[in-house]
Amino acid sequence: MEAPRIDKNPGTYPSGTPITITTSEPDVAVYYTLDGSPPSLGSKRYRGLILLGPDTTRNGKMRLRAIAVGPDGCRSPIAEADFERATGISIRFRRPDSWSSSYIHYWETEPDGLSTQWPGQAMSPGPDGWDNLKLLGQTSANLVFNDAGGTQSEDLSVNTRDAWFLDGERWEVDPTRFSNFLFPGGVSKALVLSMDDGPVQDRRLVELLNRHGIRGTFHLNSGRLGEPGHISADEVASLYSGHEVSTHSVTHPYLDSLSREEIATEVGFDRTVLSQISGADVRGHAYPFGAHNATVIEVLRESGIAYARTAGQTRDFRLPADPFAWTPTCHHTGAGGLADTFFARPDNTLALFFIFGHSWELDAGEPTNSWAYMEALAQRLGGRDDIWNATAIEVADYVRAICSVQSSLAEDRLYNPSGIDLWLRCKQSVIQLSARGSAEGYFSHSAP
Numbered sequence: 001m002e003a004p005r006i007d008k009n010p011g012t013y014p015s016g017t018p019i020t021i022t023t024s025e026p027d028v029a030v031y032y033t034l035d036g037s038p039p040s041l042g043s044k045r046y047r048g049l050i051l052l053g054p055d056t057t058r059n060g061k062m063r064l065r066a067i068a069v070g071p072d073g074c075r076s077p078i079a080e081a082d083f084e085r086a087t088g089i090s091i092r093f094r095r096p097d098s099w100s101s102s103y104i105h106y107w108e109t110e111p112d113g114l115s116t117q118w119p120g121q122a123m124s125p126g127p128d129g130w131d132n133l134k135l136l137g138q139t140s141a142n143l144v145f146n147d148a149g150g151t152q153s154e155d156l157s158v159n160t161r162d163a164w165f166l167d168g169e170r171w172e173v174d175p176t177r178f179s180n181f182l183f184p185g186g187v188s189k190a191l192v193l194s195m196d197d198g199p200v201q202d203r204r205l206v207e208l209l210n211r212h213g214i215r216g217t218f219h220l221n222s223g224r225l226g227e228p229g230h231i232s233a234d235e236v237a238s239l240y241s242g243h244e245v246s247t248h249s250v251t252h253p254y255l256d257s258l259s260r261e262e263i264a265t266e267v268g269f270d271r272t273v274l275s276q277i278s279g280a281d282v283r284g285h286a287y288p289f290g291a292h293n294a295t296v297i298e299v300l301r302e303s304g305i306a307y308a309r310t311a312g313q314t315r316d317f318r319l320p321a322d323p324f325a326w327t328p329t330c331h332h333t334g335a336g337g338l339a340d341t342f343f344a345r346p347d348n349t350l351a352l353f354f355i356f357g358h359s360w361e362l363d364a365g366e367p368t369n370s371w372a373y374m375e376a377l378a379q380r381l382g383g384r385d386d387i388w389n390a391t392a393i394e395v396a397d398y399v400r401a402i403c404s405v406q407s408s409l410a411e412d413r414l415y416n417p418s419g420i421d422l423w424l425r426c427k428q429s430v431i432q433l434s435a436r437g438s439a440e441g442y443f444s445h446s447a448p
């Protein structure tokens, strides 16, 4: 009997590549192994295609060995092929206008050297305006872009499968995706107020925000509830009703100094307790002291957290490039000075005014850090019909939903697989792309 045939030549293929096994005779059964061991009647029986993926490979590799067994028990020789799952990072870089070409110089953060000589590798320009390069076999890299003429970017790092770099910032999705979308209600501006620690002053702040129709996100430490100066567990549900309750760890440690297990406990336990006492599914996080690293982010993702806020300040109104390194616009003391700039933003791009702070600070009674200051700020920002007043989780979910939208090749049909209704501009009008619905029109990014 002939050995079965494997339809692909040995080699490296993208994840999800189907591999099929065929035989020349009918009525034969095929048995196979993926780990290089000899196949026998006790091995897995082949019943369709085998997909090259994480569950069929070990360290990205698969040694497929198969035999055919006839009805009479006659066995074929073994067919064998080695496959490797192509992993790597797809880099896209939007070259500044003054650069005639772009090069990438990268150094790996993993063994198996992949270093390059300065100025590095030329990126290939794509028709979509992005320069591209695939770093095969890498899961993370440090890199710098340059024009081979002495101009270069900041040092950047990447640890996701796809990365877009625009104006020195890394995005997990193509940022031009946002160009036609609007926030709920068809507006281009959103406001998020994100306050930490659950001090007793939150009672006064929530009352103030409610009067001005502003909704906040409150990051609480479940281990501190009921301690002196902090609100108690039994008032969480009623006090923050209509606002978002979010995690801030149990005990407020520097998460980047803890073990994986400790991080998981600090975040997971906080999430469980806060979900129970607030009656809502808590999915947000603010890093205590803003401290985080790659391990912290990984554990947060595994814990079902959807976003995490840092304590930095961008002083602009961009959307989160990376939801786990979500840097706010400014501290509440700086918000008054930026409000007019925010109002004056053109409405052709989405703008998010993301303010963070602590209600206890307002007791300071300073010109930009007092209850009167917050009252005046809320009066200016609240109750406006050109601003979507959202919680952080609502913005995170909305941005994620935009990223999930699928477009036809001609960009004339969109499908929204998410459970959230989306708003967008189509020609001169504003339309809605309902949850799990589609829309027809012309949506090209370059369209006016």
Ligand SMILES: [Zn+2]
Pocket (backbone or CB within 6 Å): 196, 197, 248, 252, 288, 289
């Ligand atoms: Zn804090």
